[in-house]
Amino acid sequence: MRWPHATAPAWIVHAGFLICALGAGGGFALAAPGARAAIYTLVVMVSIALFGMALLAGHLTHRRPWLVAIGGLLLLLAGQLLWPYWIVGGHLGRAEGRPADLLLAAAHGLFLIGAALAVRHRMSADAGGIVDAAMVGVCAGGALWIWVFQPHLPAGATPVGQVQVLTDVLVLCAVTGCLLRMAGAADGPARTTLGYLLLTVVLTGTALTVGALGVPHRGAWSGTLMLLAFLTIAAGAVHPGAPAAVEPASVAERPAGRFRLGWLGVALSVNPAITAVQALRGDAQAASPQLPIATLLVIPLVLIRFRQLSGQRERAERVLAYQASHDELTGLVNRRQMMAEIDSALAGPHPVTVLLCDLDGFKPVNDRYGHAAGDEVLRTVAARLTEVAGPDRPVGRLGGDEFVVLCQGGTEAQVAGLRERVTGALSVPIPLPAGPVSIGVTIGAARSTPSAPLDRTALIAQADAAMYAGKPTRHPRAA
Template identity: 75%
Template structure:
């Protein structure tokens, strides 16, 4: 069997990752110039090769997110090959607006898109939580930009470079928020891969921070952190939990809507609050980047509002359906079918009701149990709805009593419908315990348009005619 595979032990990946980080990081730190370029190139190529092997072997399922991730790796390799000394000489995180900065931001954008696609599969049951996590991440990224990056950028940084860098910080922060949410909710082997991907984002952000803060030997430190970031994403791809990392996972939603909205509102107020403080202080380092960061968050907020609105509409539809339909058979319940009769009686057509009571249902219920009885009722409900057709309403009054409401129709037509219902109900019903059959007695009653007959009187007549065909049974009033 080809490697990697989901049954391999995870410690092999951890050991290989640590060995590569120690070897590559030590070699990079102890050398300089061209040697660092060579080591960096070898590590990037190794990462892409491991990622590619995981794709080719079929280890990585739902390939599209992973293809975007490897596309980001290839862009980073192209960035390094075009400007091999850019990281070595400590240009990362300086906001210079160089083409290398732009290509790096595009690569991170691919990672974000790939993470979003993976999240769509993995956390489909927690879409709201993921959007919230991305919003929190971007809000935190705005604060990080002001207090860590913007205030320490060199004089040589350009507005374009600062905008590129801010976008990069926001993308990484959004990725970190989503992956952190996934890591908290993850179970089993998937945690390992998600943890590696989260570590990739943290290491990349750390490398940029080192450059922005002008840490001594920032070229060496940033380079080592970026090497480790390359190796973490490769380790995540070959980790045994990689196939499970993009599989859907059920998430139990906590009933904390008010608190979530509070924290979400607080997070959204951070960047405008910082901008207001900068304006009051007359901070000369303040620029248009922070308002831009707030504008970039707006689409996520709109998506979240749309999702909340959709949830509310779906909940209202579910509640409306539950209020008007029988839970067991999904037919109209007693209240709804009675309201339909009242509505029909105000119309211009004759109103005919067919009151249906099952024969032989109790012996089935007693012999096979209530679960089998429920199966019989569901089967009868399906047959009644199919036989009545879309122009007639069917409801369950309770127990084994059903009602079919007809608006208009000649006596011959109603008689034919009655015969079809009896034939459909009598057909054998297959249960796990065996085949059973029940019959049905039907009482029909008509209210002529304008006759003044009310619903109670109409059903009472149908009820009497139904029980006339069942001698010896106790009369039960089906009226509301």
């Protein structure tokens, strides 16, 4: 099955959406209740079919978020088939606590999970910003519940129904915050797809609000808005930019500056402030458990944010520790760390040998081929020294073209064999873009034993003297 690619014209999707929206929405508004139920069910089935076709055609990559979204649509379809006149009859948002209400809340929960899975890929570089957006959304949902929904609840609203509607409001507000963050950072076709998904959430929330406010003909209004929400989510799935909407974005996480932290603090203070005002005014709603529930739902997001910040700090500390102890060019331990390694080895009971390696013929490589070629030679030397020395012998770069290998234990014959292997490994020509080059190495060795101990300064000095003593007998080779 062929499917529009990201380069396909998006106007086809927009035009199809507008035609379906005008036809289905107008037909729903003008039809009798029985026909409305049939139109609504047909639109839900068409949305699910479009999702399924896009998945089967391979148009939707990172299939899990879309599969979860289809799960939410299937729940809504099941609710429509079981209770076909529930929305048409104006029950949406009335907090009646019926099974249809609970099924709707479960479907919205699946949409939240799908959005979270999509965010995991799309905004992996801005996970903190996404969590912040979700927290702001949940806090805004708490205020929306207190000021808009709760004052208009009907007398027949049940506690379970109120919790269900509150959960719907909080979930929709959290998803809205996440999608706003994603859409603001996206560009090109991905932004259009995210815009469709955002419109889906806004239409669903508006339908819920219309039902909760008890406006005249709320069944027709809520049904029309929900019908349009199904069409927008289907349009988002078939839009050419849908694959890019869940691809990892190249948006680096922004530091949590004062402005962003200030807004986050204001958002987290909204629900406690509302509770305090209600208590001071002696408002009967102050004893309602819904607002504390909304506040409790923010706590997991706060903990997730703290975990992210803690992880960022730990990663930064590891990077700093590595940079403080390793050479940036070669990845070997640097001079400071190698001196500490030698001190630690000398404090032990075993003989300690250092091999001070100075490259021969390195300067002509730098002069002839440039510093980039010289850096590549140094990286190759570091890799060969590490391979020859093995995991038990630290290798470090003291600076320039000087390297050191630390040997703990071993006989003098074993150390002599290691010297030969180092010389042989570094004599192999090094491939460069301009052609292979050859270098040599002069090695100075010094050994400290329990019977003839040396401190680190004396050990390095002896190795340095031995290395320079060997220099005149060698003939550096340029490439």
